[in-house]
Amino acid sequence: MASELVAMIYQTLVEIWQALKEPNIWIRIGLSAILLLMLIGLSLWQRTNLESKLVWSFLRGFLQVVLFGSFLTVIFGIQKIWMQFLILLFMSAFAAFTNYQSYHYPKVLLIGLLAITASTMFIMSIVIFSGAIFAAIPNLPFKIEGIIPYPPQGEFVIPMGSMVISSAMRMSGIALERAKSDIIKSRGKIEAALALGDSPKNAVKTILKDSYKASLLPTINRVATLGIVSLPGLMSGMIIGGVPPIEAAVYQVVIFLMLLSAAFIASITTNMLFTKQFFTKREQINLVFLNELAQLEQKKAEERKNRQEKRRSWWRRKKQTEENQK
DSSP, rough: OHHHHHHHHHHHHHHHHHTTOHHHHHHHHHHHHHHHHHHHHHHHHHHOHHHHHHHHHHHHHHHHHHHHHTHHHHHOOOOHHHHHHHHHHHHHHHHHHHHHHOOTTHHHHHHHHHHHHHHHHHHHHHHHHHHHHHTOOOOOEEEOOOOOOSSSOOHHHHHHHHHHHOOOOOOOHHHHHHHHHHHHHHHHHHHHHTTTTTOOOHHHHHHHHHHHHHHHHHHHHHHTTTTTTOOOOOHHHHHTOOOEEEEEEEHHHHHHHHHHHHHHHHHHHHHHHGGGGGBOSSBBBBBHHHHHHHHHHHHHHHHHHHHHHHHHHHHHHOOOOOOOOO
């Protein structure tokens, strides 16, 4: 088993090297970089301070996709369920760390890890073991495979799991940021509710409801436009690969339901754990935590101001150089 795995990895590395020698590969990359330059120009124009993040995300994403895509043959060949779950756990941890880089708040790394992992493992357990449940039922009038055939193959579990993790990561971040900003804005109302004897859970119930809506509505709207406004890549790819359109459409609907479920579970878990930090054990507003958030926001504002000042200084030097040359 180990020798076969090493041989597959070696063969994959050889294929990567051969592919990189093709000039068309680099031509396509160069042409796609034009869009990146356009994005950087738009960012400079609107002063969003996202230029370095755009470049870094492009480079990192490109390298990750190339490496991951090259080893798909190895990953898709994994048939042991515990190894499939281990890969999903690693992907969930990486997603939580990525969220933490964007939402640098106290305990967000741990909260994101718990939320993304819990939602992913729950949804994927249903997907993986649905076939096993039906397989264990004797004397069925016809064969039922479940959501995916059992025993599960890596070529099904890993791509579906990656979509679930991506949805959970994105919606977890949106829900967290919305809840944080709304709680800070509604601090007076929350303190009044607590003074009247209400519990912290009830005091933020309406705020969390709005947070869930903000994180889920984009996915719900996307489901509502299926087949008319958007033709998702999964369904299109399956049809191009020869799968009957009805079967491809059913798989796509199942995927969207998985994404929506994972997003809801991740949003609820994130907000339940994150909002606890806003209150003390005596059910009062946690001023220490609010001060930490204020300091983080102030630090972000200072960094943003410094970047803007550096950019203005660069433009001034450039303009001065052009004038001197004239």
